Amino acid sequence: MQKVIDYLKKWDNLLLLTHVRPDGDTIGSAAALCRALRDMGKTAYLLYNPEITATYEPYAAPYWAEDGFVPEHIISVDVAALSLLPENAAIYQDRIALAIDHHPSYGGFAAEAYVDPSAAAAGEIVYGIITQLTPITPAIALPLYVAISTDCGCFVYANTTARTHRIAAALMEQVDVSAVNKALFRTKSKVRLAMESRMASEMELYDNDRVVVMSIPLSLREEMHATEADIEELSSLAALVEGTDCGITLRELKPGTVKISVRSGPRIDACAACRKIGGGGHRAASGATVEGTMEQAKQAILAAVAEVAGA
Amino acid sequence: MQKVIDYLKKWDNLLLLTHVRPDGDTIGSAAALCRALRDMGKTAYLLYNPEITATYEPYAAPYWAEDGFVPEHIISVDVAALSLLPENAAIYQDRIALAIDHHPSYGGFAAEAYVDPSAAAAGEIVYGIITQLTPITPAIALPLYVAISTDCGCFVYANTTARTHRIAAALMEQVDVSAVNKALFRTKSKVRLAMESRMASEMELYDNDRVVVMSIPLSLREEMHATEADIEELSSLAALVEGTDCGITLRELKPGTVKISVRSGPRIDACAACRKIGGGGHRAASGATVEGTMEQAKQAILAAVAEVAGA
Numbered sequence: 001m002q003k004v005i006d007y008l009k010k011w012d013n014l015l016l017l018t019h020v021r022p023d024g025d026t027i028g029s030a031a032a033l034c035r036a037l038r039d040m041g042k043t044a045y046l047l048y049n050p051e052i053t054a055t056y057e058p059y060a061a062p063y064w065a066e067d068g069f070v071p072e073h074i075i076s077v078d079v080a081a082l083s084l085l086p087e088n089a090a091i092y093q094d095r096i097a098l099a100i101d102h103h104p105s106y107g108g109f110a111a112e113a114y115v116d117p118s119a120a121a122a123g124e125i126v127y128g129i130i131t132q133l134t135p136i137t138p139a140i141a142l143p144l145y146v147a148i149s150t151d152c153g154c155f156v157y158a159n160t161t162a163r164t165h166r167i168a169a170a171l172m173e174q175v176d177v178s179a180v181n182k183a184l185f186r187t188k189s190k191v192r193l194a195m196e197s198r199m200a201s202e203m204e205l206y207d208n209d210r211v212v213v214m215s216i217p218l219s220l221r222e223e224m225h226a227t228e229a230d231i232e233e234l235s236s237l238a239a240l241v242e243g244t245d246c247g248i249t250l251r252e253l254k255p256g257t258v259k260i261s262v263r264s265g266p267r268i269d270a271c272a273a274c275r276k277i278g279g280g281g282h283r284a285a286s287g288a289t290v291e292g293t294m295e296q297a298k299q300a301i302l303a304a305v306a307e308v309a310g311a
Numbered sequence: 312m313q314k315v316i317d318y319l320k321k322w323d324n325l326l327l328l329t330h331v332r333p334d335g336d337t338i339g340s341a342a343a344l345c346r347a348l349r350d351m352g353k354t355a356y357l358l359y360n361p362e363i364t365a366t367y368e369p370y371a372a373p374y375w376a377e378d379g380f381v382p383e384h385i386i387s388v389d390v391a392a393l394s395l396l397p398e399n400a401a402i403y404q405d406r407i408a409l410a411i412d413h414h415p416s417y418g419g420f421a422a423e424a425y426v427d428p429s430a431a432a433a434g435e436i437v438y439g440i441i442t443q444l445t446p447i448t449p450a451i452a453l454p455l456y457v458a459i460s461t462d463c464g465c466f467v468y469a470n471t472t473a474r475t476h477r478i479a480a481a482l483m484e485q486v487d488v489s490a491v492n493k494a495l496f497r498t499k500s501k502v503r504l505a506m507e508s509r510m511a512s513e514m515e516l517y518d519n520d521r522v523v524v525m526s527i528p529l530s531l532r533e534e535m536h537a538t539e540a541d542i543e544e545l546s547s548l549a550a551l552v553e554g555t556d557c558g559i560t561l562r563e564l565k566p567g568t569v570k571i572s573v574r575s576g577p578r579i580d581a582c583a584a585c586r587k588i589g590g591g592g593h594r595a596a597s598g599a600t601v602e603g604t605m606e607q608a609k610q611a612i613l614a615a616v617a618e619v620a621g622a
Contacts, residue, residue: 155466155479156496158489162480168466169476178469182576185467189553197508242500265493 004114005132007073007098008037014044015071017092018060019084021259022049023233024150024184026078027056029100029122031143033077034063036130039137045069049086053228055184059143073097078122080280081107100125105271105280117282120159123147127167141174146184149177153236154185158284191230195220196237203241206302207309210267212244213302216251217294235261235287246270246305250297253289258297261287262305269308276304315425316443318384318409319348325355326382328403329371330395332570333360334544335461335495337389338367340411340433342454344388345374347441350448356380360397364539366495370454384408389433391591392418411436416582416591428593431470434458438478452485457495460488464547465496469595502541506531507548514552517613518620521578523555524613527562528605546572546598557581557616561608564600569608572598573616580619587615 016034018026030046037044045065052060065071074096079085080103082093099110102125104117119125123144130140148167152160155168171177188196199214206213216231224230231251238247238261245265253259260277262270263285270286277300279288290297327345329337341357348355356376363371376382385407390396391414393404410421413430430436434455441451459478463471466479482488499507510525517524527542535541542562549558549572556576564570571588573581574596581597588611590599601608 153497155476156492158492160483160489160492162483165466165476165480165483169473169480172471172473172476178471181467181469181471186464186551187553188551193511193552197511200504200508240497240499241504242498 001114001128001132003112004098004100004129007112008129008133009040011073011097012042013070013072014042015065015069015074015092016044016046016063017074017076017079017085017089017096018046018049019079020049020086021051022053022056022060023078024056025121025123025147027052027060028143028145028147028150029126030077031059031063032123032130032140032147033075033100033126035137035140035143036134039134039140045071047086047089047092050088051086053232055229055232056146059146075100076110077126078102080105082109100129103281104283105275118161120157120161120164121148121151123151124164124167127171136170136174138175141171142177142180145171145175145177146180149181150184154181159282189230191224191226192234195224195226195230195234198224199234199237203238205244207246207306210244211246211248211302211305212238212241213248213250213298214238215294215298216249218252218255221252235263239263246309248298248301248305250294250301252294256291256293257289258292258294259287259289260297260301261285262301264305267309268305273301273304273308276307277301312425312439312443314423315409315411315440318423319440319444320351322384322408323353324381324383325353326376326380326385326403327355327357327374328385328387328390328396328400328407329357329360330390331360331397332362333364333367333371334389335367336432336434336458338363338371339454339456339458339461340437341388342370342374343434343441343451343458344386344411344437346448346451346454347445350445350451356382358397358400358403361399362397364543366540366543367457370457386411387421388437389413391416393420411440414592415594416586429472431468431472431475432459432462434462435475435478438482447481447485449486452482453488453491456482456486456488457491460492461495465492470593500541502535502537503545506535506537506541506545509535510545510548514549516555518557518617521555522557522559522613522616523549523552524559524561524609525549526605526609527560529563529566532563546574550574557620559609559612559616561605561612563605567602567604568600569603569605570598570600571608571612572596573612575616578620579616584612584615584619587618588612 016030046063096110099113102119235249249261264270274286274288327341407421410424415428546560560572575581585597585599
């Protein structure tokens with residue numbers, strides 16, 4: 001920790017990297033850290049993430065790097081592996097000076113790393129760093145709240161700790177988060193409600209009804225005219241089904257490529273299962289992207305889950 | 312506050328009353344207070360609530376009053392009006408010594424009242440009281456967490472404050488709440504998923520698509536073979552629809568009786584609207600029970616909402 005603080009005090013001209021299919025934690029944490037570094041008088045940017053959605057764009061927009069910016073120090077935020085960097089980050093991947101992450105599967109690609117798997121979100125780690133550097137202002141508190149709240153499902157997932165709540169309390173003393181809560185956790189588009197209805201009505205149960213599989217084929221997306229925002233975080237739906245302890249969501253990214261998400265209870269190590277097919281993440285929430293048909297992807301993850309459950 | 316503390320230190324043989332259609336807050340708060348009073352060496356019970364559901368029964372079960380218990384002091388918890396007491400509480404309604412509540416519409420029926428409308432849940436008030444009386448044990452922390460988390464939608468509703476999070480942190484240091492979070496907020500029965508699908512597909516929009524109405528007629532309940540637990544808190548679904556700021560849920564309790572729930576954003580004072588038709592509650596979440604058909608109930612609440620919105 002102290003080494004990281006010393007680096008951040010010393011460094012200037014920083015570029016922050018976020019992960020593919022950016023979520024609230026990677027964007028919110030990077031935006032908050034960028035704001036804090038600027039408050040310290042430094043030049044700092046986020047590398048543009050080509051997959052940014054309308055949901056998180058407002059938090060990152062003030063910080064996207066200008067064309068021609070030549071960074072001295074590269075920091076990755078919430079990135080567990082180099083393969084999770086967007087394509088435009090490839091030119092920086094060999095010289096990442098610092099990785100800030102909370103994934104137990106962090107791949108050790110950076111010169112220095114501050115990895116705390118007990119943190120519910122990278123945002124918790126970034127909060128701890130920023131409090132050592134500069135005051136928490138509303139402009140820092142808002143993206144940090146987004147980071148933390150999205151990664152713990154607004155304080156409902158098992159990764160939520162007393163520390164998570166205490167940080168949320170401190171952030172809420174700086175900024176009103178009710179509009180954020182409403183937008184991120186209490187709003188569903190009509191298309192999304194319709195997609196959830198379809199996914200629920202077509203769900204399949206396996207392993208004595210303990211494993212549920214929901215599918216989002218490209219055809220469903222097209223039929224519903226769904227945007228990227230409509231299907232964000234849809235993988236949390238499968239984890240809701242009563243009587244199951246392993247919710248698998250298959251999303252066809254393009255013909256022949258399937259993104260698999262696994263949410264699991266204590267019986268199943270989702271991270272171990274996903275590692276078997278080239279992915280990773282957390283024990284209770286992991287993912288992998290595989291080549292093949294939806295059916296092949298389903299068989300692959302069901303086999304991996306069965307192996308892990310039997311282990 | 313100090314007067315309430317003095318009373319509770321002095322009183323013995325206490326009976327705690329909860330409200331009709333009991334939710335996590337009334338049951339959890341009363342159970343926690345009862346446990347605390349017993350930890351202080353007192354005799355204390357909850358009056359049996361005939362509408363208790365399987366969801367909250369485990370928290371109340373250790374405290375239901377035995378037959379023949381003759382209380383000296385009656386305390387109501389999270390009860391805004393005498394009309395919200397279950398029928399078996401009628402014999403006590405003229406001698407309620409203390410009301411602990413957080414509803415702005417609290418009706419002033421008790422000899423003494425500790426009402427704090429800024430509290431997200433009655434559980435927040437009870438937490439403050441208990442910390443002045445006896446240590447917070449796991450047996451107190453668990454029902455208190457249930458009370459607070461259910462009334463703020465697991466820290467997502469606009470009533471959530473920094474204080475709410477700080478209390479949650481203190482409770483989580485006493486007890487593991489992950490199983491509670493999973494059961495209360497991350498589990499939906501297959502019947503419930505099917506009911507939500509139907510309600511969403513049949514929702515009606517009014518007032519330039521800003522007001523959404525969802526319906527749970529008795530016929531739908533029967534068709535789905537839904538239990539009381541399957542339809543608990545279904546009123547939160549209407550508040551999710553993107554583009555709306557007023558979600559109305561009509562639930563046919565029995566032929567000719569409709570329970571109306573209103574969840575609203577800043578434009579609509581749900582409490583004022585519900586008061587017009589004999590109900591009440593909070594500014595953003597209120598309810599009323601009316602006589603008439605589903606259609607009559609809908610027209611009545613739509614008219615009340617329109618009046619309030621125009622005011």
